[in-house]
Amino acid sequence: MILALLLIPTLAAVLSLLVRHDVLRRMILIIAVAGHTGVTLAAWIHEPAPLHNGWFALDKLGLLFLTITSILFLTCAFYAVGYLSGESRRKTSDAGDDTLFPNTPEAIFCACLNAFLATMTLVMVSHHFGVLWVAMEATTLATATLIYFHRNRHSLEATWKYLLICSVGIALALLGNYFLVIAASTSEKTAIILSDLVRQGHTLNAPWLKAAFLLFLVGYGVKMGLAPLHTWLPDAHSEAPSVISALLSGTLLNCAFLGILRSYQVCCAAELASFCQELFVIFGLLSMGWAAVYILGQPDYKRMLAYSSVEHIGILALGVGIGAGATFGAMLHAVNHSLVKVTLFLAAGNILAAYKTKTAANVKGLLSCIPATGVLWVAGFLAITGVPPFGIFLSEFTIVKAILDQGHMGVAIAFLGILALIFIGMAMTFLNMAQGRRSEELCINHKTDSILTIIPPASLGILSLMLGLYLPPMLSRLLHDAATAIGGF
Amino acid sequence: MILLVLVNLMLLGLSRLRTCIRVVAIQGVMLGVLPLILNGWRPEPHLISFSLVIIGLKGIVFPAILIKLLRDLKEHREVEPFIGFGTSMAAGVVMLVVSLAFGAHLPLPGTAASSLVAPVAFFTIMTGLFLIISRKKALTQVLGYLVLENGISCFGAILVEKQPTQIELGILLDVFVAVFVMGIAIFHINREFDHIDTDKLTRLRT
Amino acid sequence: MEAVVKFLNPLLGLFMAPLLLGVISRTKAVFAGRNGQPILQPYHDLWKLLRKGVVYSRCTSWIFRAGPLVGLAAAVAALLLVPFGGQPAAISFEGDLLVFAYLLGLWRFFTVLMALDTASSFEGMGASREVIFSALAEPALLIGLATAAKFTGHVSLSQIFAGLNTDAWLTAGPALLLTGTAILIVFLAENSRIPIDDPNTHLELTMIHEVMILDHSGPDLGCILYAAALKLWLLGMLFIGIMVPCRSGNVLLDGAVTMLSMLGLAVLVGIIESSMARLRLLHVPVFLIGAIALSVLALMLVMR
Amino acid sequence: MSFFFWGLIIILGGGVLSLFSGHKPKWSSFWGSVGAIIGGSIALVPATKVFFSGQTLSWRSNWSVPFGSFFFQIDAISAFFLIPILVLFIIAAIYGREYLLAYRDRKNLGVPLFFYNLLLAGMMAVVVARNGMLFLVAWEVMSIASFFLVTFEYERPAVRQAGLIYLVAAHIGTAFLIVFFILLAGQGDSLDFDRITAVSPSLTGTLFLLAVVGFGVKAGFMPLHVWLPHAHPAAPSHVSAVMSGVMIKTGIYGLVRTLTLLGPPPAWWCWTLMIIGVTSGVLGVLFALAQHDLKRLLAYHSVENIGIITMGLGVGLLGVHIHSPMLTVLGFAGGLFHVMNHAVFKGLLFLGAGAVLHGCKTSHIDLLGGLSKRMPWTAITFLIGATAISGLPPLNGFASEFLIYLGVFRNDMGEGLNHAIIAIIIIGGLALIGGLALACFTKAFGVIFLGLPRSDHAEHAHETGPGMKASMLILAAGCILLGVFSPLVITSMRHVIAALAPMELSAIQANLATAASSLGYFVKMSLLFASVAAILALVRFLLLRGRSVRQSVTWDCGYARPTSRMQYTATSFAQPLVDLFRFLLRTRKPDSRPQELFPAATTFHTDTEDGSEKYLFKPAFMGIRWVLSRWQWLQHGRVQLYILYIALTLWILLIWKLM
Incomplete structure (x- = not known):
């Protein structure tokens, strides 16, 4: 089963490079991702057996993140098909300046998309830290090409920053890997496989384990987007095609988070949980605050979404750091944030296609100009800022409750204060875009909303709304299991 | 060991890109030899083959890619780095002291390896980071990344016994692809901007 | 006996109220060294007005016609609530003082509206002044009444005034004096007397109450003037009820003293009007806020 | 209780139908208002029953979300708030149908009609919710629905501004409420109101303040009222009517409900409320x-x-x-x-x-x-x-x-x-x-x-x-x-007061009877007043019969050509009071006085900005924004700097945690 998960997208990637016909290639993409989703859902019912001495296994935590990834990928694949057929093959003019630029060939794009899925799946299923690292670096490389889809200066700059910063960060995580090996070298079995490490947690060498965790935190933290390590994130998210931004934000960040959580699991086993939790809380609040600084008055709406990702990454870290019930909240938050953020990025893609600008001030009257996207945009705004009855409210509430139950009044105040500030910042931008008087010249020659660009984000938005009103018992159990795996409940 | 230190210091003081690449190549070769040294020259086949792969990649392939890239570029020198070459050397000495202290603080448990390995690895890592931070040319930054990676794989060399070979190969493959992709990116940067000064790549901010 | 008193009390007000106006103008005439109009002149005026026809401005609506009636009805209703000295009022219940105060408010509401109905800038100006002064007089009146209520422990005017005997003055003389002064100021302000307003002025720009009824004529004007006389009676009765603590139990004696005090009050008003100038309009609020301060002080003294 | 739910369903159903028939204004407005009227009337049945009988209806069911449960209860307090909500919404729905049809050419009427019904449903849920989570969800549904109603005419910048201020205020208020409910529940896992046993005495003060701020924003306590003068004028009038008439009362409801949960009040609570x-x-x-x-x-x-x-x-x-x-x-x-x-x-x-x-x-x-x-x-x-x-x-x-x-x-x-x-x-x-x-x-x-x-x-x-x-x-x-039946109304409020005050019902009844008898006198006075006025009207009618009733111009001091512009304006009317209280109002009068012999046309206007908005919230938000914008240099586009951040973070952590 795990093999199937890995092989389907890999094969599809190879096929995409070989196939010459565009439509066929898109079909392959959809079929591969749908197959992947199918297998993932099957894994819910039937737990897959570990492979290769436990190097590859799908535990609850991995299953949770894998499911998010797979479902989001499926919706994004549909959107991507609509997007690709909309993107002209000719050189198009840049949104910012009037230079002309070509797009990356579609074959490479599709192949990289599939490879992206494959590498992310590898991250989810690998329980060997070495494999985890390899997979993580591979995701960076696969996505670099995707970010550089529009071959213009801005996306090139973003790609370069992404590559360099993430590579350096992940290199540090490699160092963490070696430190982990050193920490584990006192015990007889030295393979750094998660289950083994967890089992013999107390025998690990504490200083080296601490150092390893710090390196993982900083290394994968770069990729995850914890401030102040997140610096590549807004650039890459704003310059990539919206569907890629959506995937980066909705899946890749979770992926990196999983990397940190894996090391956290080991630390928990070695009774270093409080050491890690303090760091999670600090980084969480720092990320939220940092995001608030840039969200207020942010002129570029895609960058605003990117910073919002930094904020929510901070919330995830904070939730894990608080522990207890907040861990469950964090897991739920990961699900909700991914759903909503993808909705928003896809809607942003529609807006960009209609208005040809990323400057929020130049976008007016979405609700009257492209109503369906406008509704998504407003709903997404409400959802992302944690307004009930959307799911994010639930997860944030759970986290706040845990914070207050533990008596961290200061943390709670900071948390809610930053959320309020971000709400104000986002409200100003989003509402002015959605409402406002429509400008006729922009509205005349726009593409109308097509089904392929509306249904995917809309379905995710509805899913997020549903999660705010009804938490299916299966999901709830999975979330609890995942939270238990990382020391919460 | 001492050689590695000297190589790092050289990197900090050099301005010609081509020389820098060569120096990194030398470092790569040394790194390839390192597992053999650390394991007492035991001629085990997988060790030797592993060394050969490292030497091949880091000593030959990477420099070749970069040199190839350099031919297409106009610039051959690192001009006006953020931190001057002399200062860089001084900083290098400071870093060396810090890493020695650090190595002393965190003793390697249970290995009989030379006590110098960890500090030197740290020093190499710091040199790599320092190169990335203080230099402007994109190419130098790739070099810095390579040095960083070399430093990290010093640890790999210590632990070559404990790390499965597949993983090591996977890591190498990743690094290879990374350098390759970065090379492509630099190529594109050069084409788009007519230079590879990263301090001009600041359109995306706040 | 009590039933008779309750019945006679409002009737007395109805009949005697215009007399106060006569007394005031007579006093002023005496002070000015004139003979002055007959003391019963106000009755003649009212009678004359009732027999006349009316002229309406084309701008006005039904509010203009309804206003005088509402005002008079409010005054008559209020008359039923006010005791005559220590004698009980026709109707008394817990909180009747509030109904009393707010009936006057209702009256004012309609007076102001009918002034605005004429579309005249003079009447608008008068209305504007009326509302500001009454808004400030209201707290003074109510806190003043609260002082009396808290002191006697009752919330009905009849019971309050029945309780304000000489003993009361011996125990809480200063507080009652302050209250009385505050109510006197309210009395002057609400009845548009000097130093707040000059009822005899002939310049529209400086008038308050008189300017608001410039356009009324005939029976309407009669209603307004009669209601104004009743208001003089009503508020005067509050003042007398507090300041003259004659509660001997003898109905005739108490009644006579009260009636005489009322006339005395009218003379007092005449004296004030003859001896003082009208305040500048800008200073009137300060004067009224002074009244509020007096009644607040009194309440603090009583409840301390 | 089932009546209540049926009402809720019909209201929502009407809203949804009107949303989907938005392209046909007639049908859309029909479905929306009929849904609100019928559903509202049905829901009135249990509300009135509970109000008069004082019995409590409840319904409880599990809800899968954390801490949530579907726990609805109509007690006397809920019923007391439900009645005005439903009645006013029904009446305003009749009004709104006609009012909105004036916009039929420019707007999709389905949207405001849907949100109107959603607002009604949200408010109904707010007053009957007995679970913190449920309450918060209903509360925000109410806020969001009303936000969309306020921004109905979003083409106008003032309306957008109003909407933004309202939304932000509502959201911040909710943040306080979140903390309030969490602290109220204490360590327990349930946010059901009836599971809240003895709140620890050290917390009650905090809880009270949180409730005052959280609910006060919605109710419009000075100085938290800033959204009110913006939002109400911006909304369509029937929406302003329900927002002002009943929606802000949900803040009062929340406060009242809080008082029933918190136990005996210390003196400073009374002072706080009175001063506010x-x-x-x-x-x-x-x-x-x-x-x-x-x-x-x-x-x-x-x-x-x-x-x-x-x-x-x-x-x-x-x-x-x-x-x-x-x-x-x-x-x-x-x-x-x-x-x-x-x-x-x-x-x-x-x-x-x-x-x-x-x-x-x-x-x-x-x-x-x-x-x-x-x-x-x-x-x-x-x-x-x-x-x-x-x-x-x-x-x-x-x-x-x-x-x-x-x-x-x-x-x-x-x-x-x-x-x-x-x-x-x-x-x-x-x-x-x-x-x-x-x-x-x-x-x-x-x-x-x-x-x-x-x-x-x-x-x-x-x-x-x-x-x-x-x-x-x-x-x-x-x-x-x-007014006329006020004695009756307040005597039937006995159950409400019994739910609120720790007293015997009989004691409440006795005291209410005293108050009602006073009110009874007041009613008699009113009737007397009315009959006097009627008699006077009759007298006047008789007097004027046969007399001359002439029409003329208003007395204008003999000015020859009066125009309507000579009337006293509202601004002038209020000017003395505004001047008297200028230390509070800070009205600006940017006047240009006429000058020279032949003065040019001149204008005059006054401008009273909201004090707490101008001197409290605006500077506060500007200040926060300024402070935050000071930090924007941190991210300046240089990749070297970014790597430096990584290196520094790593070093700081290593030194802090390992040395």
Whole structure:
């Protein structure tokens, strides 16, 4: 089963490079991702057996993140098909300046998309830290090409920053890997496989384990987007095609988070949980605050979404750091944030296609100009800022409750204060875009909303709304299991 | 060991890109030899083959890619780095002291390896980071990344016994692809901007 | 006996109220060294007005016609609530003082509206002044009444005034004096007397109450003037009820003293009007806020 | 309870139907309003039953979300708030149908109709929810639905601004409520209200303050009221009516509910409420005086009336604190009765304002005038509303203020300087509010409906249609009936007060009977007054029969050519008061005085910005923004710098954690 998960997208990637016909290639993409989703859902019912001495296994935590990834990928694949057929093959003019630029060939794009899925799946299923690292670096490389889809200066700059910063960060995580090996070298079995490490947690060498965790935190933290390590994130998210931004934000960040959580699991086993939790809380609040600084008055709406990702990454870290019930909240938050953020990025893609600008001030009257996207945009705004009855409210509430139950009044105040500030910042931008008087010249020659660009984000938005009103018992159990795996409940 | 230190210091003081690449190549070769040294020259086949792969990649392939890239570029020198070459050397000495202290603080448990390995690895890592931070040319930054990676794989060399070979190969493959992709990116940067000064790549901010 | 008193009390007000106006103008005439109009002149005026026809401005609506009636009805209703000295009022219940105060408010509401109905800038100006002064007089009146209520422990005017005997003055003389002064100021302000307003002025720009009824004529004007006389009676009765603590139990004696005090009050008003100038309009609020301060002080003294 | 749910379903169903038939305005408005009317009427059944009988209906079921449960309960307090909500929503739905049809060419009517019904459903859920999570969800649904209603005409920048301020205020208020509910639940896993056992005494103070702020934002306590004067004028008038009439009362409901959960009140709670009440009341009415827009004026009056309600609650709470049954009963009865009364007359006034806006296309007071001839029905109903809101007999506004006054006038409070101050605050406050409200509404009614038209807008005004007229008439009748039957109403409020005050029902009944007998006298007085007025009218009619009744011009000092522009304007009318209170209002008068011999055309206008907005919130937000923007240099686009951050972070962590 795990093999199937890995092989389907890999094969599809190879096929995409070989196939010459565009439509066929898109079909392959959809079929591969749908197959992947199918297998993932099957894994819910039937737990897959570990492979290769436990190097590859799908535990609850991995299953949770894998499911998010797979479902989001499926919706994004549909959107991507609509997007690709909309993107002209000719050189198009840049949104910012009037230079002309070509797009990356579609074959490479599709192949990289599939490879992206494959590498992310590898991250989810690998329980060997070495494999985890390899997979993580591979995701960076696969996505670099995707970010550089529009071959213009801005996306090139973003790609370069992404590559360099993430590579350096992940290199540090490699160092963490070696430190982990050193920490584990006192015990007889030295393979750094998660289950083994967890089992013999107390025998690990504490200083080296601490150092390893710090390196993982900083290394994968770069990729995850914890401030102040997140610096590549807004650039890459704003310059990539919206569907890629959506995937980066909705899946890749979770992926990196999983990397940190894996090391956290080991630390928990070695009774270093409080050491890690303090760091999670600090980084969480720092990320939220940092995001608030840039969200207020942010002129570029895609960058605003990117910073919002930094904020929510901070919330995830904070939730894990608080522990207890907040861990469950964090897991739920990961699900909700991914759903909503993808909705928003896809809607942003529609807006960009209609208005040809990323400057929020130049976008007016979405609700009257492209109503369906406008509704998504407003709903997404409400959802992302944690307004009930959307799911994010639930997860944030759970986290706040845990914070207050533990008596961290200061943390709670900071948390809610930053959320309020971000709400104000986002409200100003989003509402002015959605409402406002429509400008006729922009509205005349726009593409109308097509089904392929509306249904995917809309379905995710509805899913997020549903999660705010009804938490299916299966999901709830999975979330609890995942939270238990990382020391919460 | 001492050689590695000297190589790092050289990197900090050099301005010609081509020389820098060569120096990194030398470092790569040394790194390839390192597992053999650390394991007492035991001629085990997988060790030797592993060394050969490292030497091949880091000593030959990477420099070749970069040199190839350099031919297409106009610039051959690192001009006006953020931190001057002399200062860089001084900083290098400071870093060396810090890493020695650090190595002393965190003793390697249970290995009989030379006590110098960890500090030197740290020093190499710091040199790599320092190169990335203080230099402007994109190419130098790739070099810095390579040095960083070399430093990290010093640890790999210590632990070559404990790390499965597949993983090591996977890591190498990743690094290879990374350098390759970065090379492509630099190529594109050069084409788009007519230079590879990263301090001009600041359109995306706040 | 009590039933008779309750019945006679409002009737007395109805009949005697215009007399106060006569007394005031007579006093002023005496002070000015004139003979002055007959003391019963106000009755003649009212009678004359009732027999006349009316002229309406084309701008006005039904509010203009309804206003005088509402005002008079409010005054008559209020008359039923006010005791005559220590004698009980026709109707008394817990909180009747509030109904009393707010009936006057209702009256004012309609007076102001009918002034605005004429579309005249003079009447608008008068209305504007009326509302500001009454808004400030209201707290003074109510806190003043609260002082009396808290002191006697009752919330009905009849019971309050029945309780304000000489003993009361011996125990809480200063507080009652302050209250009385505050109510006197309210009395002057609400009845548009000097130093707040000059009822005899002939310049529209400086008038308050008189300017608001410039356009009324005939029976309407009669209603307004009669209601104004009743208001003089009503508020005067509050003042007398507090300041003259004659509660001997003898109905005739108490009644006579009260009636005489009322006339005395009218003379007092005449004296004030003859001896003082009208305040500048800008200073009137300060004067009224002074009244509020007096009644607040009194309440603090009583409840301390 | 099933009636309640059926009502809810019909209301939502109507909303959804109207949303999907948005392209056919007739059908859309039909479905929306019929859903609201029928559903609302059905839901009224259990509400009235509970209100009169005092029994409690509940329904509980599991909810899969964390800490949530579907726990609904209609007790007397819920029922008491439900009744005005449902009634006003039904009446405003009749009105809204006609009102919205005027927009049918420009707008999709499905949207406002849907959100109207959603708002109703949300508010119904708020007052019956007995689980913190459920309450918060309903609360936010209510806020969001009303936000979309406020921004109905989002093409106008002022409306967008209003919407933004409202949304932000609502959201921040909710943040306080989140903390409130979490702390209320304590360590427990359930947020059900009935599972809240003894809140730890050290927390009650914090909880009370959190509730005051959280609910106060919605209720519009000064200085948290900033959203109110923006949002109410921006919304369509029937929405302003329900927002002002009942939605802000959910804040009061929340506060009342909190009081039932927190246990015996210390003295400072009473003080807090009273001071908030007086501040909101006096400042609210003062700011109302200085306004030029009718709907903005009315919005400030909502702040004022919320102040009066809060004063009543404060008095009642004082009664609980000092164990005085009479004071408790009078305070709570007065405050809560005012909730109901305000719903009726403020609803009426906003509907009237809507009719003016509808008929004249402007709600700027100084541009109107003489509408009583052109819109007679609107005029008479507005007059009734204005009289009621000024607290004048014989209408309902007086009845509730009377109870609060009576509580303080009576000797139940006891002596002492503290209580003297309370008496002064309440009596002086109410009296001043009454006087100023009178000034404000004579201004509003007098300038808008009386005199001559001041502009073409008013000149060409037209009366509204039958539906709008009918709904205003119903509410006007409500003002009169609630006044006349006030003794009856307050005696039937016994269950509400019993739920709120820790007293025996019989004691409450006895005390209410005393209060009701006073009110009974007041009603008799009112009837007497009315009959005197009727007799006088008859006398006058008889007197004038056969006499000359002439029409002429207004006395103008002999000026030859009077024009309507010579009338006193609302601005001038309010000027002395505005000047007197300029230290609070800070009205700006950027005037250009006429100069030289032949002066050029000159203008004059006054501008009263909201004090707390201008001096508190704006600087605060600007300050925060400034501080945050100081940090923006951190991310300056240089990749070297970014790597440096990584290196520094790593070093700091290694040194901090390992050395």
